Amino acid sequence: MTKIVILGAGYAGMAAAIQLAGRKVPVTLVNASDRFAERLRLPMAATGQEVADLRIPSLLAGTGARFEQGWVTSVDLGRRTVSLEDREINFDILVYALGAVPDTSSVPGAEEHGYTLDDRDLLPSRLAAAANVVVGGAGLTGIESAAEIASRYPSATVTLVGRSAPGATMSPGARDHLQRALASLGVRTVEGTIEKVLPAGVRVNGDFLPADVFLWAGGTKVSPLAAGTETDERGRIVTDAALRSVSHPFVWAVGDAAAIRQQYGIMHGTCQGGMPTGVHAALSIVRTLRGKQPKKFRFGYYHTPVSLGRGDGVVQFTHGDDSPRRFYLTGRLAARYKETVTASPWPTYRRMKRIPASGVFWPHGKRS
Structure with a gap:
């Protein structure tokens, strides 16, 4: 066998x-x-x-x-x-x-002084006591992490650092909503390269940003x-x-x-x-x-759903190559959509034994 x-x-x-x-x-x-x-x-x-x-x-x-x-x-x-x-x-x-796992080795000091989402058992207590939090990486993971931290710990100053602006690959309307939502949560955004992570903060473009917690949400390695x-x-x-x-x-x-x-x-x-x-x-x-x-x-690809805390979000619908379409959702409707997507893997696993052997249809309409 x-x-x-x-x-x-x-x-x-x-x-x-x-x-x-x-x-x-x-x-x-x-x-x-x-x-x-x-x-x-x-x-x-x-x-x-x-x-x-x-x-x-x-x-x-x-x-x-x-x-x-x-x-x-x-x-x-x-x-x-x-x-x-x-x-x-x-x-x-x-x-x-x-x-893949977070690549903390790509940023000097991140492995010694930073956290990743894999440290989920440690992070709640660290974040609850933090006055300043810096999130490295302005991709989807970084955006969602910064929004959740700012929503959960409103007394903390949360800074999101990335090489490009959050939502840079989205259509203008979706990007504008995302950036307004982050600003309303108090998330500060900084475009630049993280040069080094230190015990009490990070160096970005030669400037020092104080950080009681640095969360790396950028690149990964296999x-x-x-x-x-x-x-x-x-x-x-x-x-x-x-x-x-x-x-x-x-x-x-x-x-x-x-x-x-x-x-x-x-x-x-x-x-x-x-x-x-x-x-x-x-x-x-x-x-x-x-x-x-x-x-x-x-x-x-079909969509890019992004949570912005528990009651807001953006869903950017995309072409198959992941480039943005004109259509997008925002606000509570987007949040509900994202929650449906997030909750889907386990029900999907339950249904998998019924997938026909002749092929699988995905939401974008193509068959594998």
Whole structure:
């Protein structure tokens, strides 16, 4: 019997595991923690708001998928083994879904003096006592984090630092609403490069910004465990059109760990794209086990939903290449829309065993 092992139980890895198990294909899912990290809700968790405590064994209960908790120390592609701290697991097919983590090494001092959203168990008490908070990175994660912090701790001075203005890739109307909402929450925005993180603040463009807490919400990096396969300049596994490694066809790469080329370029890491890659890889593996050729993966972006605290938000609808359309939502309607999107992964996992083997339709109307 073919042994299939999935490394990583994020959105992409979990999607692949449940889809394979739903097809009665034996699969082992490996993850360092038994907690399923809802990354879309990490800014809420970091500010002490109650979020669901989802555990991977409970999510997999009744699916037939096997869970192995352990920290992966190496992958031997020649022997087809995965080494954990205290044991080895053999595989015939590997689904590589280890994703990405915050790259604090890219900013001097950030690792020693900063926090990331992965420190969600520490951050609420630190933020509650902080007079000045600096959030590094003005992308979606940074914007949502700054808004949640300012909403939750209104006495703190919150500064959002990024190389470009918040919402720079949105249409003018959506961008204006986003920036007005941040200003109304008291979030100060600074365009510039963070040169160094110090014990009591950060240096930006030669100026010093005081910070009792520095939260890094900027760039990410992937695990070095993909070494041995062909990777891109960021260490992501280069895939063919079906999501197989171009150098090792028995390895399938999904989510943030994969460099997946579409007509518009390389996909960027989001839950919006991660779950479809996991499902597509699983369905393609099923096809190969049945002696059929896997299908080409096609994906187009649909929207960019951003929370601005609990009662406000922006939803920028996009073209397939992630460029903005003219249509967008703001205010409470956008907040409700974003909450529906954020709440969707677990109900989606429950429905995955009913996805037809012939293909998957995503909201943008394309079929994988």
